Amino acid sequence: xxxxxxxxxxxxxxxxxxxxxxxxxxxxxxxxxxxxxxxxxxxxxxxxxxxxxxxxxxxxxxxxxxxxxxxxxxxxxxxxxxxxxxxxxxxxxxxxxxxxxxxxxxxxxxxxxxxxxxxxxxxxxxxxxxxxxxxxxxxxxxxxxxxxxxxxxxxxxxxxxxxxxxxxxxxxxxxxxxxxxxxxxxxxxxxxxxxxxxxxxxxxxxxxxxxxxxxxxxxxxxxxxxxxxxxxxxxxxxxxxxxxxxxxxxxxxxxxxxxxxxxxxxxxxxxxxxxxxxxxxxxxxxxxxxxxxxxxxxxxxxxxxxxxxxxxxxxxxxxxxxxxxxxxxxxxxxxxxxxxxxxxxxxxxxxxxxxxxxxxxxxx
Amino acid sequence: xxxxxxxxxxxxxxxxxxxxxxxxxxxxxxxxxxxxxxxxxxxxxxxxxxxxxxxxxxxxxxxxxxxxxxxxxxxxxxxxxxxxxxxxxxxxxxxxxxxxxxxxxxxxxxxxxxxxxxxxxxxxxxxxxxxxxxxxxxxxxxxxxxxxxxxxxxxxxxxxxxxxxxxxxxxxxxxxxxxxxxxxxxxxxxxxxxxxxxxxxxxxxxxxxxxxxxxxxxxxxxxxxxxxxxxxxxxxxxxxxxxxxxxxxxxxxxxxxxxxxxxxxxxxxxxxxxxxxxxxxxxxxxxxxxxxxxxxxxxxxxxxxxxxxxxxxxxxxxxxxxxxxxxxxxxxxxxxxxxxxxxxxxxxxxxxxxxxxxxxxxxxxxxxxxxxxxxxxxxxxxxxxxxxxxxxxxxxxxxxxxx
Ligand SMILES: Cc1cc2nc3c(=O)[nH]c(=O)nc-3n(C[C@H](O)[C@H](O)[C@H](O)COP(=O)(O)OP(=O)(O)OC[C@H]3O[C@@H](n4cnc5c(N)ncnc54)[C@H](O)[C@@H]3O)c2cc1C
Numbered sequence: 001x002x003x004x005x006x007x008x009x010x011x012x013x014x015x016x017x018x019x020x021x022x023x024x025x026x027x028x029x030x031x032x033x034x035x036x037x038x039x040x041x042x043x044x045x046x047x048x049x050x051x052x053x054x055x056x057x058x059x060x061x062x063x064x065x066x067x068x069x070x071x072x073x074x075x076x077x078x079x080x081x082x083x084x085x086x087x088x089x090x091x092x093x094x095x096x097x098x099x100x101x102x103x104x105x106x107x108x109x110x111x112x113x114x115x116x117x118x119x120x121x122x123x124x125x126x127x128x129x130x131x132x133x134x135x136x137x138x139x140x141x142x143x144x145x146x147x148x149x150x151x152x153x154x155x156x157x158x159x160x161x162x163x164x165x166x167x168x169x170x171x172x173x174x175x176x177x178x179x180x181x182x183x184x185x186x187x188x189x190x191x192x193x194x195x196x197x198x199x200x201x202x203x204x205x206x207x208x209x210x211x212x213x214x215x216x217x218x219x220x221x222x223x224x225x226x227x228x229x230x231x232x233x234x235x236x237x238x239x240x241x242x243x244x245x246x247x248x249x250x251x252x253x254x255x256x257x258x259x260x261x262x263x264x265x266x267x268x269x270x271x272x273x274x275x276x277x278x279x280x281x282x283x284x285x286x287x288x289x290x291x292x293x294x295x296x297x298x299x300x301x302x303x304x305x306x307x308x309x310x311x312x313x314x315x316x317x318x319x320x321x322x323x324x325x326x327x328x329x330x331x332x333x334x335x336x337x338x339x340x341x342x343x344x345x346x347x348x349x350x351x352x353x354x355x356x357x358x359x360x361x362x363x364x
Numbered sequence: 365x366x367x368x369x370x371x372x373x374x375x376x377x378x379x380x381x382x383x384x385x386x387x388x389x390x391x392x393x394x395x396x397x398x399x400x401x402x403x404x405x406x407x408x409x410x411x412x413x414x415x416x417x418x419x420x421x422x423x424x425x426x427x428x429x430x431x432x433x434x435x436x437x438x439x440x441x442x443x444x445x446x447x448x449x450x451x452x453x454x455x456x457x458x459x460x461x462x463x464x465x466x467x468x469x470x471x472x473x474x475x476x477x478x479x480x481x482x483x484x485x486x487x488x489x490x491x492x493x494x495x496x497x498x499x500x501x502x503x504x505x506x507x508x509x510x511x512x513x514x515x516x517x518x519x520x521x522x523x524x525x526x527x528x529x530x531x532x533x534x535x536x537x538x539x540x541x542x543x544x545x546x547x548x549x550x551x552x553x554x555x556x557x558x559x560x561x562x563x564x565x566x567x568x569x570x571x572x573x574x575x576x577x578x579x580x581x582x583x584x585x586x587x588x589x590x591x592x593x594x595x596x597x598x599x600x601x602x603x604x605x606x607x608x609x610x611x612x613x614x615x616x617x618x619x620x621x622x623x624x625x626x627x628x629x630x631x632x633x634x635x636x637x638x639x640x641x642x643x644x645x646x647x648x649x650x651x652x653x654x655x656x657x658x659x660x661x662x663x664x665x666x667x668x669x670x671x672x673x674x675x676x677x678x679x680x681x682x683x684x685x686x687x688x689x690x691x692x693x694x695x696x697x698x699x700x701x702x703x704x705x706x707x708x709x710x711x712x713x714x715x716x717x718x719x720x721x722x723x724x725x726x727x728x729x730x731x732x733x734x735x736x737x738x739x740x741x742x743x744x745x746x747x748x749x750x751x752x753x754x755x756x757x758x759x760x761x762x763x764x765x766x767x
Binding site for chain 2: 003241256259280359362
């Protein structure tokens with residue numbers, strides 16, 4: 001069932017928007033694009049200070065005991081500002097993995113640190129071009145992990161990573177501290193996401209879950225992160241929709257605002273449709289957390305949000321004409337982010353396949 | 365709100381199931397047109413007697429006095445059964461509500477409302493003309509003072525079910541010397557009155573509602589039939605189009621379900637391999653599902669907002685635009701997958717489960733009730749605040765606009 005936000009949730013939404021409006025700075029973000037290894041520290045400090053890092057951690061572990069809905073609202077505000085928010089998503093993935101493990105010691109060790117923002121986590125599921133390879137080549141044996149994980153978001157500075165790997169012929173999720181891992185910076189079109197290639201060579205690691213449970217947990221974690229990301233994508237797409245709308249009202253050509261040309265006006269109306277459908281899917285998916293239909297809802301949210309953000313980025317640049325392709329316009333911040341977010345939690349092809357598999361189970 | 369909505373849904377479903385053998389999809393299969401209409405009217409009567417007609421109308425007018433939400437819930441349940449409800453869409457959705465709101469003789473209007481709810485009388489809506497579809501105010505049908513009343517001459521077009529209608533609501537031009545929006549007046553009309561001629565138009569898709577041309581030759585109207593101030597008809601027409609904002613919407617665009625498509629893709633092959641394993645097919649399924657689930661979530665949220673006494677957001681305007689386009693494309697792909705087997709056509713099949721019929725009738729859905737382009741204009745102008753189109757006829761007296 002879809003939901004209506006309650007008062008507390010609405011307050012989170014408006015407060016996070018307000019705070020980010022006040023603190024985000026386009027020039028700083030543009031600067032990050034030209035430097036590898038740097039990230040949006042002021043955003044992260046803001047996130048910690050606002051308690052966003054604690055949102056999804058249980059109260060017993062120093063968190064606020066909230067969930068995907070609240071995290072989604074913050075992610076949406078971060079997406080609108082193209083804030084460098086990778087940890088918002090990856091820390092959440094790690095929180096979910098720790099909770100799925102049922103390992104009280106590990107939870108006690110890491111959850112309070114994740115809640116306070118003291119620790120930063122990465123999620124390393126992908127290998128090659130596969131977001132969640134059915135047979136991962138990374139191997140966990142005798143308390144050690146070996147293998148390679150390319151383009152891990154936040155990997156450059158994360159303290160720990162949750163890794164999808166193989167353990168005695170079964171899939172497994174393990175936790176590894178990254179101090180001992182080799183990390184190589186990925187120079188990216190969206191620097192600031194701290195992408196790194198990680199390499200493990202008999203790195204000490206701890207088993208979280210294995211076997212069928214690991215398979216289910218990995219998919220669930222990926223789906224949860226995909227729903228957070230969908231909110232972030234919608235925040236970006238909606239920001240672009242309004243940027244395009246305002247520019248079309250202002251900029252004149254042939255004696256009238258360009259928004260009076262239907263080829264421009266209808267494109268903006270189409271963006272509205274994409275954004276609203278994606279938003280409805282994302283809210284619905286967040287409300288389905290923990291329910292049987294969650295994977296399907298997450299896939300629908302992920303697909304429609306990716307389409308909305310990519311399309312909004314393409315069309316908004318086009319509507320701006322020459323001004324749209326300049327560095328200073330900053331529209332490319334969104335264009336780049338739309339593509340990096342389209343990949344980070346599994347590409348369209350992955351989610352399309354997953355959704356169709358789910359639907360085939362139904363349409364017998 | 366008196367009744368708990370979930371139990372209302374169950375009650376509606378139970379009743380629908382009880383009458384489905386008499387009026388549902390299977391019972392209607394292959395039934396000739398006259399009998400189809402008669403079954404439609406019997407179904408409407410049964411609905412009235414079971415308390416499911418005029419669900420959100422005033423009990424004074426034969427309604428049930430429940431909320432629009434109850435009505436939406438009933439219609440959502442009703443949708444899957446394929447009941448013969450098409451005849452009453454315009455009648456109960458637009459024409460009768462406008463008569464109830466604007467008719468001068470209240471008692472007469474009340475009688476009409478009850479007769480329409482019982483399926484005894486059907487109403488049509490006579491707005492569009494050869495020269496005025498999207499441009500509603502471009503119409504040319506003329507109404508002139510005639511003694512104590514009025515006299516009507518001209519032609520309407522696309523009038524759904526005019527051939528079965530007892531009455532209609534009509535907008536006509538009373539003054540061509542003022543700007544086009546200002547010289548229009550709104551009336552109700554007896555479709556059997558002398559001088560009214562109805563001529564059916566055959567549509568490309570068999571299952572589509574039947575539309576007609578309607579001609580007026582010195583048709584007499586009393587001033588009591590007037591539903592708007594003289595020259596104030598455009599505003600009334602706009603109010604009419606707004607009346608049924610919350611009618612049930614179907615995320616499939618009134619076409620087949622996603623599960624129906626998945627079943628087809630399981631059976632079909634592409635170059636010797638199962639179609640369901642083809643990436644292009646999977647992509648189409650996934651994207652169409654994602655779009656539909658979004659629309660469904662929008663509708664659910666709107667219902668919850670209404671239940672909570674709030675006004676739903678404007679995103680409901682997306683429904684028809686987005687769902688029918690997607691149904692059109694999915695139906696094309698379905699026919700592709702059927703290959704030569706898809707060339708057969710079964711007139712009378714339903715758009716809900718026959719891909720060919722769904723595809724043939726889809727263009728109607730993209731035009732009737734506001735073409736895609738007009739819906740995009742509405743979203744752009746009303747919701748997003750973008751400029752109005754250039755309208756060179758603005759402020760020009762109607763009779764000086766080049767035809
Ligand atoms: C099956 C069916 C049932 C109908 N039932 C009824 C009924 O019961 N009563 C009734 O009154 N009417 C009815 N209609 C009429 C319907 O409302 C009109 O057909 C519709 O509004 C389009 O008008 P038109 O056909 O005159 O097309 P036009 O207005 O001539 O449009 C032609 C094309 O031009 C485009 N266009 C027009 N203006 C613009 C613009 N400003 N910007 C961009 N593009 C534009 C349109 O989108 C369309 O693509 C029915 C139509 C159909 C097909």
